[in-house]
Amino acid sequence: MPKIVTLPGDGIGPEVTSAAVEVLREVAPDITIEEHAIGGGAYDAYGDPLPQRTRDALQDADAVLLGTVGGAHTSPWNNLPRHLRPESGLLALRKALGCYANLRPVRVQPGLEHLSPLKPELARGVDILIVRELLGGIYFDGDRKIEGDTAYNTMRYTTAEVERVAKVAFWAAEQRKGRVTSVDKANVLEVSELWRRDVQALRDREYRSIHLNHEYVDSVAMLIVSDPARYDVIVTENLFGDILSDLAAVIPGSLGLMPSASLGDGPGLFEPIHGSAPDIAGQGIANPAAAIMSVGMMLRHSLQRSDAANVVDRAVALALREHPTRDLGGRADTRTFTRAVLEAMGTP
Ligand code: NAI
Numbered sequence: 001m002p003k004i005v006t007l008p009g010d011g012i013g014p015e016v017t018s019a020a021v022e023v024l025r026e027v028a029p030d031i032t033i034e035e036h037a038i039g040g041g042a043y044d045a046y047g048d049p050l051p052q053r054t055r056d057a058l059q060d061a062d063a064v065l066l067g068t069v070g071g072a073h074t075s076p077w078n079n080l081p082r083h084l085r086p087e088s089g090l091l092a093l094r095k096a097l098g099c100y101a102n103l104r105p106v107r108v109q110p111g112l113e114h115l116s117p118l119k120p121e122l123a124r125g126v127d128i129l130i131v132r133e134l135l136g137g138i139y140f141d142g143d144r145k146i147e148g149d150t151a152y153n154t155m156r157y158t159t160a161e162v163e164r165v166a167k168v169a170f171w172a173a174e175q176r177k178g179r180v181t182s183v184d185k186a187n188v189l190e191v192s193e194l195w196r197r198d199v200q201a202l203r204d205r206e207y208r209s210i211h212l213n214h215e216y217v218d219s220v221a222m223l224i225v226s227d228p229a230r231y232d233v234i235v236t237e238n239l240f241g242d243i244l245s246d247l248a249a250v251i252p253g254s255l256g257l258m259p260s261a262s263l264g265d266g267p268g269l270f271e272p273i274h275g276s277a278p279d280i281a282g283q284g285i286a287n288p289a290a291a292i293m294s295v296g297m298m299l300r301h302s303l304q305r306s307d308a309a310n311v312v313d314r315a316v317a318l319a320l321r322e323h324p325t326r327d328l329g330g331r332a333d334t335r336t337f338t339r340a341v342l343e344a345m346g347t348p
């Protein structure tokens, strides 16, 4: 029986997570769900934003469903030393789970094209999956130093690191349109030369049904907003992926529509990309769609239940059309929206 650890966290985290858990219980009643503390609330209760009892619970978990962490900028949490602040709990969690592939789907739901800052004819039908390498590259590996008026960071990747994240991208593309765009800067960077060579070799060896092409990151930055329909799965290294995924996040038009998954050798981590939204916390009006779609990703990527994932995705799309929340210009509150999702799944 799979075990899921939920970490609701702070602000609207508990509101959207409890909506997501309702949906998970409905679609997968055999799953064990265990709730634990993270973030500012965990610091208040245990003096640690990622308490030992939470770390212990991760040991035998199959997947983790995270809400959000952090307070308003007036929160006393912001005066704590950095390692005790809510956000450190999140960074420690990602590190503890060893998640090397971050997946962010960027979709414009039918009927919600008007929310996108793109022209409707460009926004219509956008369905991209960005796979970002999350544990290597210039943010983590290699030498770094700042000394006087000179500073440097080194970007380093190994074939093994490139291949494991590329496999996730190829695997995902097999369930989608079968197209992968690998993004690099191979015209100037040695690391990109290795990246391109290894991604291509893996495709030629093990994923011949996938259509793979290579594009430069600067060109993708332009095309992802001017011609998003050209992309199915995008795979790229840590720094490029950080920037491109935030850029692409503007396309759907609301943070409340952006789920994410982080996969590695241990349990997968699933979370909405939005923050704790202190301005609306406690009012019951947060949009739980991103958290519920994160459950869909968990069913697909960690629990191998793609039928159940499809049920959730379809129900969310229907609920978005018929009961849009306030961030989408509608009137539905968290409760109403969640009920609409449950109903669309065929339950009262
Ligand atoms: P935010 O994402 O919390 O909010 C930005 C704006 O979007 C706010 O107006 C908020 O009301 C709205 N919003 C966000 N999610 C929504 C939802 N599901 N439904 C309806 N409206 C929604 O970003 P902000 O204000 O910069 O950060 C607030 C706190 O969250 C900070 O403490 C920050 O550190 C933390 N944070 C946590 C993240 C995480 O847990 N992964 C990610 C980003 C920020």
Ligand code: MG
Residues within 6 Å of the ligand: 242, 243, 246
């Ligand atoms: Mg970022």
